[in-house]
Amino acid sequence: MNGTLLVIAKAPVPGRVKTRLTPAYTPKEAAALAEAALRDTLDAVLATPARRRILVLDGEPGAWLPPGLEVAPQCGGGLDARLAAAFALCGDEGPALLIGMDTPQVSPSLLTTGLEPGPGEAAFGPADDGGFWALGLGSPALHGxxxxxxxxxxxxxxxxxxxxxxxxxxxxxELPTLRDVDTPDDARAVAAAAPHTRFAAALVATAGAGSGAGAR
Known part of the structure; x- marks a missing residue:
């Protein structure tokens, strides 16, 4: 396959990631959940046939980063500018699909479908909260x-x-609608829908720790 998979993400550092999960979860717990979601996402990306797989990262890679991924730093500016810059990394090298780190339930089959658009096409994955979890472009340099x-x-x-x-x-x-993990309710719903993910296991471990959400 000639397409490129892009993951735009933030390094799972306590206090800098998934802040909307606090105070129900401590910053450390929120970061652990973010890391689990990111690792689930990267597992799906690595299991999807693609010519390139690029993690566009705000922060520094850690032990959570598996082999087989290119890493590029995010540019400055608003999210719209950062998404456009991510697509620019692809040049005109076939279609590109961009996703975030907020949908640990994503599967290789969904990503493969998102990489199918041709030059005059796009793939669009809406999110439950009114945003979108995936954007695929047949000509990323032109349409980014x-x-x-x-x-x-x-x-x-x-x-x-x-x-x-x-x-x-x-x-x-159109791709299926997925639920982003932004709030504690989102976290519980996504874990229940994808119980075999690292994210679901991390949520159980957090609850069992007796702190943060586990104390409630």
Whole structure:
């Protein structure tokens, strides 16, 4: 397969990642959950046929990073600029699919489907909270600019991004809706839906530790 898989992520450092999980979880517990979600995501990426797999990282790699991935630093600016810069890493080397680290339930079959768009197509995976968990572009260097200026982290982000794609004349392939892990309720729901993931095991371990959410 000629496509590129991009994962945009933040290093799982306490106090810098998954802050919306606190105070129900301590910063250390939130970071442990973030690391588990990231590792699940990277496992799925590595199990998906692709020409390149790039982790676009805010922070430094740690022991959680498996072999087989390129690592590129995130640029500065807002999330829209960082997503556009991630797509620019691909050049015109076939389709690219970009995902985050918030959907540990993602599977290789979903990622393979997201890598299928041709030059005049896009793949779009909406999230339950109104955002999106995946964006695939048949021509990443040409169409990556379509994420710039899209208002991020709002209930209308997904609708605005999809409107951009359609307005540019792209045929949009719809991917299933997934739930991002942002809040404690999200964490419990995603773990219940994907009980065999590292994320689900980490949530159980956190509850069993008797601190943070486990004390409630």
């Amino acid at each position: 600019r379509l994420v710039r200026g899209v208002p991020m982290s709002s209930p209308d982000t997904g609708a605005a991004q999809r409107e951009r794609l359609v307005g540019a004349g792209l045929t949009v392939r």
